Amino acid sequence: MNSEPPRVDFWTSLLRGWNGRCPRCGEGSLFGSFLKMKSRCTACDLGFEPYRADDAPAYFTIFVVGHIVVPLVLLVERWGNEPPLWVHALLWLPLSVVLALYLLPHIKGTVIALLWAQRIAAPKPSAGGVDSSA
Numbered sequence: 612m613n614s615e616p617p618r619v620d621f622w623t624s625l626l627r628g629w630n631g632r633c634p635r636c637g638e639g640s641l642f643g644s645f646l647k648m649k650s651r652c653t654a655c656d657l658g659f660e661p662y663r664a665d666d667a668p669a670y671f672t673i674f675v676v677g678h679i680v681v682p683l684v685l686l687v688e689r690w691g692n693e694p695p696l697w698v699h700a701l702l703w704l705p706l707s708v709v710l711a712l713y714l715l716p717h718i719k720g721t722v723i724a725l726l727w728a729q730r731i732a733a734p735k736p737s738a739g740g741v742d743s744s745a
């Protein structure tokens with residue numbers, strides 16, 4: 612017997628995506644490895660392949676990391692007696708990398724969940740990539 616899964620609140624689906632879980636059931640994992648998406652949910656069999664985030668997670672991650680790091684750079688420059696450049700490099704390069712590596716899978720999961728919640732699926736590719744109707 613195949614029962615219809617219950618409807619999911621928009622914000623619940625986004626939170627599930629943020630946590631790397633299937634936006635529909637919250638049980639199965641979105642990712643097989645760091646950023647590699649699984650093709651289907653192992654719990655509810657939702658297909659993830661039509662929900663392609665493309666470059667959006669990288670864009671949003673750069674946006675967020677920039678809005679965290681740049682004000683900190685300016686604060687240290689203003690009230691830190693203008694430290695030498697190596698201090699800035701020592702502080703902000705590792706912080707930027709760690710923030711980006713932390714945020715990227717969360718933001719990617721959230722974008723996938725947003726696409727699923729809004730039913731924005733990529734069209735299925737035609738067989739062989741050639742339009743046979745022409």
Ligand SMILES: [Zn+2]
Pocket residue numbers: 633634635636637638639652653654655656657
């Ligand atoms: Zn699922």
